[in-house]
Amino acid sequence: MKSILCRYVVAGVLAAAAGTTALYATTYLDQVVRGRPSSDLPERTAGRLADLAGLGLGEGDKAESRKQGIGALLGIGTGVVLGAAYGGLRIRVREVSVPVGGVGLGLVATVVANTPMTALGLTDPRTWGTAGWLSDLVPHLVFGLVTAYAFHMMADQAGSRRNQPG
Template sequence: MGKGRIFHDLAAGVAAGATGTTALNAITYLDMAVRGRPASGLPEKTVDTLTERLHVGLGPEEDARNREQGLGPMLGILTGVGVGLAYGLFRHSVRRVNGPAAAAGVGLAAAVASNLPMTSLGLTDPRKWGIGGWVSDLIPHLGYGAATVAAFELMRG
């Protein structure tokens, strides 16, 4: 595989990660609509905690809250695109994969990549989530994995 192929696979991974992120968001918003549950405040809390620890200001209080609300979801997009990029690199190296296993692996990688920072910052504890919390987290991430793998394979041709 030539140099051009790796760039193609990485670009396909980025685009596939964006596709997977859209699928994850759609599943999450559908769950919120069906169950009437609120959005998670953890992405914004993550931004708040990170800016505090890094001694980075986001402006006056109202502006800072608004910026946290914008930056929180951006962390999710960055995670989704980053995991897609990693999948593109993986697929560049591995010629054949089992689609369902790859989808599950990519979904679980995305779940870890999104939850590990929040857990490390002490903002959440997955041991205390309960079955509903795990279902609310895993189903969208598995959807992410399925959409990411499917999109990558379509783009790869």
Template structure:
């Protein structure tokens, strides 16, 4: 039962990750803003901490880009799987699920980037916070709705 709930949570997290990316890309399009460099910087810092050589700079830059994108999906899927374990045997109201999923994924990504020295949320402007919060709310809503669809009695 718990393993199935974890898998369903991971699926919900993957769907939420897709929604987060769509909302992010819509924001980039609407405001004509560049993509954030924090995913690549995070991947680079993780490689440094793990003593992993990503190769010559041109190839390393491409690897950081790919790894940074994958880290977002890994975080979203892992947050969904963790939610699945938490919610396996209880009914979680949709607003609570949205908050737990969206807030959990946001805390995991922002917290890890802060710990790695990639960013400092204390220096963020209002638009920076909104650019982070709105996609994570989309993640939370979509993941929570997917969870409820996969597990109607949960």
């Protein structure tokens, strides 16, 4: 059981890398299509968290660049952690279909990504409107679906290797 848990967690992490790439691609495509600017919420969150932790990020352009980098890394880290958790859960929760699991994962990703920003008072989802919600929800659903399908493909491949002689 320990070996399969490790495989499923690693598969979840790798699948989340694909899901995170799809999330970023979806977000950038939305920016291209609608001509909208990128969100500054990730970097504002990074700056606020650094302030709360007493971490100095420097001054001027260096501080802004660090906030941007930390904001992006927080998003990637969230995806990786969610992918690992998804892989671990799929050992026990096998009867849930891949599409349902993917949508569930996307919804969880939406909540996990927005909770710190909301708790820090940087945004209020109640004020977003339809376009705001769609620009946030759609990429997270894409993350969840791509992660779930990539995981499913890797888990099937690992299972077929275990069942082959040799």
